[in-house]
Amino acid sequence: MLQTRIGSDQDFLQLTADAAEDGPPQFLLAELQLRGLSASVRVVHSYVTGFADLTEFFQRLADDWRGWDGARTWESLESDLKIDASHQHGHVQLRVTIQRFQPDWGNEGWTATGDLTIEPGEQLSRIAQEIKALATGS
Known part of the structure; x- marks a missing residue:
C-alpha cells in the first residue's frame, strides 16, 4: 500500500493508493486530519490520465x-478533492477541501476544508516524488 502524508504530524492530508495488483491505482483515499476534524473521501482517477495531473501539480x-504569484489549483475528476496552493511568507500554504456528495432527499452531503503549511524545499520535493509513486503504482 503506497501513501504520502502532506503537512505536519498533527495537521495533514494523507493520500493512500488502493491495493491494485499492478499498475496505477483506480482511486486514492484522501484523509484530512486537523485538530478537531477528521474526514475522508475516496477520489476516483481520470479514465484518460489517471492521477498524472495531480503528479504534475505537485511537481x-x-x-x-522559490515562489509564484497567486493561487494554483488542482481538483479531482468528481470534485471530491480540491487543493489550492499559494506561496506566502516563505512557505507553501495548501487549502485542502474534501467533500462527499449525497444528492438524496434534500441532503447535499458534506464539505471539510483545512489549511496546511509545508516547507518549499526538501519537504515539497519529497511530497512530489511520493505522489508520483502513488500515481504510477510504483
Whole structure:
C-alpha cells in the first residue's frame, strides 16, 4: 500500500493508493486530519490520465519552490478533492477541501476544508516524488 502524508504530524492530508495488483491505482483515499476534524473521501482517477495531473501539480510546485504569484489549483475528476496552493511568507500554504456528495432527499452531503503549511524545499520535493509513486503504482 503506497501513501504520502502532506503537512505536519498533527495537521495533514494523507493520500493512500488502493491495493491494485499492478499498475496505477483506480482511486486514492484522501484523509484530512486537523485538530478537531477528521474526514475522508475516496477520489476516483481520470479514465484518460489517471492521477498524472495531480503528479504534475505537485511537481510544478516543487519546481517553483522559490515562489509564484497567486493561487494554483488542482481538483479531482468528481470534485471530491480540491487543493489550492499559494506561496506566502516563505512557505507553501495548501487549502485542502474534501467533500462527499449525497444528492438524496434534500441532503447535499458534506464539505471539510483545512489549511496546511509545508516547507518549499526538501519537504515539497519529497511530497512530489511520493505522489508520483502513488500515481504510477510504483
